[in-house]
Amino acid sequence: MTAQQLDAGGPLIPQPAMTREALRDAVRRIDMASLPVLDKECNEAFDRAAETGAINPLRFFLIKWATHVAIHRWPARSAALLEAERVAGDPRATEQEFRAAMETSSRILAEAQAEIGQ
Numbered sequence: 597m598t599a600q601q602l603d604a605g606g607p608l609i610p611q612p613a614m615t616r617e618a619l620r621d622a623v624r625r626i627d628m629a630s631l632p633v634l635d636k637e638c639n640e641a642f643d644r645a646a647e648t649g650a651i652n653p654l655r656f657f658l659i660k661w662a663t664h665v666a667i668h669r670w671p672a673r674s675a676a677l678l679e680a681e682r683v684a685g686d687p688r689a690t691e692q693e694f695r696a697a698m699e700t701s702s703r704i705l706a707e708a709q710a711e712i713g714q
Contacts (some may be wrong), residue, residue: 607669611711614662622665634661659714666708677704 608626612618616638623634641657644650668674683689683697 605670605672608671609669611662611666611669614658614712616658619658619661619665622669623661626665627668630664637661659712662712663705663708663714666711667704673704673707676700680704 609622612622620631620634620638623631637657637660641653644653667677677700680697680700683693684701686693689697
């Protein structure tokens with residue numbers, strides 16, 4: 597990552613393929629604190645898929661973490677979501693502030709899901 601990328605507001609990394617290893621590597625690079633959660637959820641999804649014979653748990657895992665990466669690879673997007681979540685959870689927030697925060701959260705999630713093709 598170069599200083600120019602950050603100054604231009606660009607992504608820290610390209611959006612990775614929607615595979616377990618590519619997403620794990622991306623999370624390791626941009627959001628190391630979430631890596632234990634990713635590993636735990638990956639193991640749980642694998643176990644559920646093995647128990648049920650369905651691939652949906654694996655698919656949901658990949659979609660969730662691809663969305664996470666799509667958000668966190670853009671520092672401004674990640675910061676905006678964090679602030680929106682803070683405001684939405686603040687009992688002192690006005691109704692207008694709450695609604696604006698919810699709109700911001702929805703917009704960010706929609707942008708991220710569009711990036712991953714969902």
